[in-house]
Amino acid sequence: MQSNTGHAKQQDWKSTYEAAILEADERTIALRISEAQHAIMDRIEDLNHSGDPAECQELSDALTVLRDLARICGINPAPPKAA
Secondary structure (H helix, E strand, C coil): CCCHHHHHHHHHHHHHHHHHHHCCCCCCHHHHHHHHHHHHHHHHHHHCCCCCHHHHHHHHHHHHHHHHHHHHCCCCCCCCCCC
């Protein structure tokens, strides 16, 4: 069973990710992508390889989509770093 804190953090990265992929303003999309990447990396760090395999795959897929979106938009954001 997932704790309330874990659920909240899962929702945080998802909402940040959704904001990035739905962003239509080319002036802010790079920032949205970067924020989403960082939120995802924070969640990966929180899971520390002991999380739900389905969520881990979802996180990996989301990072791939963000990388592709950045490439399509001609953006080269700095890759997220684990803290």
